[in-house]
Amino acid sequence: xxxxxxxxxxxxxxxxxxxxxxxxxxxxxxxxxxxxxxxxxxxxxxxxxxxxxxxxxxxxxxxxxxxxxxxxxxxxxxxxxxxxxxxxxxxxxxxxxxxxxxxx
Numbered sequence: 086x087x088x089x090x091x092x093x094x095x096x097x098x099x100x101x102x103x104x105x106x107x108x109x110x111x112x113x114x115x116x117x118x119x120x121x122x123x124x125x126x127x128x129x130x131x132x133x134x135x136x137x138x139x140x141x142x143x144x145x146x147x148x149x150x151x152x153x154x155x156x157x158x159x160x161x162x163x164x165x166x167x168x169x170x171x172x173x174x175x176x177x178x179x180x181x182x183x184x185x186x187x188x189x
Contacts (some may be wrong), residue, residue, distance in 0.1 A: 086113070087143055090135040090150055098133040104153050110146050111138040161185075 090101050095117060102112050112135050119131045137146050161170050161184055163177040170177055175184050
């Protein structure tokens with residue numbers, strides 16, 4: 086097995102696990118429940134880790150992780166109310182108008 090990814094927040098490790106699972110890459114999460122031991126154990130050793138099961142998929146898995154870390158869209162300005170919205174929002178958080186960029 087090969088360690089692919091680690092982050093102090095389990096959410097991000099699970100997100101990477103899901104991205105890879107969609108592509109058929111099997112991984113395991115370790116240290117999922119170890120955060121409570123921080124202080125007794127060095128903090129970096131308590132971070133959740135994502136491990137690759139099949140080493141033949143290493144290049145593909147690393148490429149997907151790198152691509153996922155780099156993806157960050159631009160915020161968009163609502164044409165109706167002029168509120169700034171995060172790229173991940175499909176509708177305006179303020180007035181519920183559609184994101185015109187997502188229609189492309």
